[in-house]
Amino acid sequence: MSDTITLLDGGMGQELTRRSRLPATPLWSTQVLLDEPHLVADIHRDYIAAGADIITLASYSSTPCRFERVEADPGLFDVAQKAANDIALRAREAAGRDGVRIGGCLPPLFFSYRTDEIISAEESMLTYRRIVAAQKDTADLFICETMSTIRELTCAVTAAAESGKPVWCAVTVDDADGSQLRSGEPVTEAADAAIEAGASAFLINCSFPEAVSAGLEALGRVPVPTGGYANGFTTIAPLQPGNTVEVLEARSDLDPEGYADHVDRWMDLGATIVGGCCEVGPAHIALLGRRLGKRVTTPPSGGS
Numbered sequence: 001m002s003d004t005i006t007l008l009d010g011g012m013g014q015e016l017t018r019r020s021r022l023p024a025t026p027l028w029s030t031q032v033l034l035d036e037p038h039l040v041a042d043i044h045r046d047y048i049a050a051g052a053d054i055i056t057l058a059s060y061s062s063t064p065c066r067f068e069r070v071e072a073d074p075g076l077f078d079v080a081q082k083a084a085n086d087i088a089l090r091a092r093e094a095a096g097r098d099g100v101r102i103g104g105c106l107p108p109l110f111f112s113y114r115t116d117e118i119i120s121a122e123e124s125m126l127t128y129r130r131i132v133a134a135q136k137d138t139a140d141l142f143i144c145e146t147m148s149t150i151r152e153l154t155c156a157v158t159a160a161a162e163s164g165k166p167v168w169c170a171v172t173v174d175d176a177d178g179s180q181l182r183s184g185e186p187v188t189e190a191a192d193a194a195i196e197a198g199a200s201a202f203l204i205n206c207s208f209p210e211a212v213s214a215g216l217e218a219l220g221r222v223p224v225p226t227g228g229y230a231n232g233f234t235t236i237a238p239l240q241p242g243n244t245v246e247v248l249e250a251r252s253d254l255d256p257e258g259y260a261d262h263v264d265r266w267m268d269l270g271a272t273i274v275g276g277c278c279e280v281g282p283a284h285i286a287l288l289g290r291r292l293g294k295r296v297t298t299p300p301s302g303g304s
Contacts, residue, residue: 005267005292008103008229008275009047009055010285014250016043018281026070030062033083040084044091046282048100051289051296052275055092056103056143057135059084064127065109065119081134089138097295103168104139106131106156108146112206113172113236115148115183121155128159141166146206146277148172149183150193161198168273169194170203170229171215175236178207178214187215191222203227206277209254209262216269227273228266232259232280250279256287263288 016032017024019039025031032039040058047055062080067073088102109127110117119127132142142160144167147153153169160167171190174180181190191202201224204215212228219226232254254262263274276284289296 004272006225006227006273007051007053007285007289007292007294008227008273009044009050009052010229010276010280010282011231011278012040012043012056012058013060014278015281016040019043027061027066027072029058029060030066030076030080033058033062033080033087037083037087040087041091041094043282044088045095047285048092048095048097049297050282050286051292051294052285053099053294054101054103054141054275055088056145057084057088057105057139059105059131059135060107060145063107063109063131066111069110077130078134081131085135085138101140102138104132104135104142104160104165106142106144106160108148108152112146113148113182121151124152124155125159128156129162132159132163136163136165139163139165141168143168143170144194144199145170145203146172147190148181150181150185150190153190154193154197157194157197157199166200167198168201168203169197169199170205172206173204173211173215175208175211178204178211178216179218187218188220191219195222195224199224201225201227201273203229203273205229206231208233209259213262213265213269216266216271221270225272227271227275228263229275229277230259230262230280231278232276233278248278254279254284256284259284260287260291264291 044055144156157169204212209230212230232250234249
């Protein structure tokens with residue numbers, strides 16, 4: 001099974017919350033990139049040690065739109081993107097394991113889960129192209145993740161596909177109805193749009209594990225690999241613009257064994273790319289790695 005299933009890493013932001021000495025901010029992972037880069041490196045290495053085939057750049061909150069929203073220095077974009085690239089490359093080299101790929105990160109330009117933050121498609125394309133340009137020399141593939149609308153994912157996938165590198169699209173679905181995006185658009189239509197724009201894999205991420213199962217079931221058979229990486233939140237309702245991840249709570253039933261049981265369900269539904277998102281840490285990925293027959297060693301930082 002090790003050869004047929006690709007194992008992603010787990011969440012970065014919540015893991016940084018556990019390990020950092022600093023209070024969370026709206027630009028959380030960006031702040032840690034600059035102030036505590038060793039923590040980001042530790043987490044990347046922990047995921048590689050846990051058997052992950054892919055680590056994702058820790059640049060999720062490093063978008064020009066987010067910097068503008070909090071009136072940060074516009075030059076911070078280039079600084080943060082370079083830091084994310086350099087840290088991932090060094091972590092992979094230090095891990096000493098062949099075959100680990102680095103995923104570029106194309107996130108929502110403003111905030112996760114929001115469908116009401118709208119700029120023109122032209123502006124979105126220009127911004128995503130800027131992110132792709134900052135990551136393309138490091139990334140082995142691009143992951144357009146936590147996409148809430150078809151319009152958003154189409155811009156991100158199109159910009160990433162222009163790089164000539166593989167592009168995976170991951171959407172976040174309604175936790176109560178995994179057959180639709182948080183925008184209400186059907187997940188089947190989202191998959192069609194992503195594939196047409198150039199995606200070579202379609203995933204469901206940052207939603208309840210149960211919603212990922214429902215989404216994959218609704219999706220059925222598509223002409224590209226599918227997969228999922230869920231979050232472990234009790235609810236995303238408290239997370240509003242300006243809040244931080246500290247307002248969210250983790251579920252008590254998603255320990256590594258509980259989470260892995262959901263992943264088994266996804267693979268029964270045909271998923272060949274699996275991993276974790278927020279609140280899913282190195283211990284979760286290590287158990288998945290052992291079940292999948294990946295090369296798993298003890299995480300060097302003792303991450304949970």
